[in-house]
Amino acid sequence: MNAALLALATILMWSSLALLTDRISHLPPLLSVGLVLTACGLAGAVRLRSWKVSAATWLTGVGGIFGYHFLLFAAFGRAPAVEANMVQYLWPLCIVLFTPLFLPGNRLTPAHLLGAALGLSGAGLIVTGGSLGLRMDYLPGYLCALGAAVTWACYSLQTKRLPPFPTAAVGGFCLVSGLLSLTLHFALGGHGPTPSGGDWLIILLLGFGPMGAAFYTWDAAMKRGDPRMIGALAYLTPMLSTMLLVAVNGREFTPLHGLAILLVTGGAVIGSLDSLRPLLAGRFGRRRRAWAPSSAKPEK
Known part of the structure; x- marks a missing residue:
């Protein structure tokens, strides 16, 4: 399978994350995250030898995966799903803005700043509801969604500063993150509803799909293809994710959301x-050269 197909498969799985997470938003966030990530980690234990990575890699992997998913699940339990979903999808812009901090030598350009301003404007519309005041009843959920976006951006950039590690090590990060979540849940009293039969099905789907296989297909796509092209495809995710929430879960969609x-x-x-x-220039340049008539004179 080529890189573009792997990337599209990842995007389709990630697009279902909000849809499935919304279905179990009534469960305590630590319990939900713990069960889903533990399922993902146990499935990845077949590659146990690949989990031998440095302590810094473990800290980055567990901190990023646990932190992002805990904040994401908490956001869906404290704010409307469509709105929380769009706020957390500021992570591509956060990656752009944070790149100079994590990877010295990369500078921000006017296009980066304009893109950030547009993205923040979209998030601002959601958080304020189009008015000048904040909707304080949903503010904790919006802050959790923003925290998830920042956490995923920092995790993604920090992995570029680490020594290369096997993709299968992600299974170890998920398992430790899941067990940590469950430990915290029960240490804090273990209050809240327990999963029903339908909840367990959603948990397994999450653990084997958008919070499981998607990690591996994304890594494979990045290794096989041009990351600029693959990164651009990822911007399909917010739109597809929101459309699924509206179409399947029946969430309200307004012109403001659009x-x-x-x-x-x-x-x-x-x-x-x-x-x-540069990617587009290179591809179109090669295409023009291929179609350009030869200027060489025929031999006599």
């Missing part, structure tokens, strides 16, 4: 133009 999607997705695309320009 405008916010355009701003967040458009901002992400504009923010990536500097990365895409």
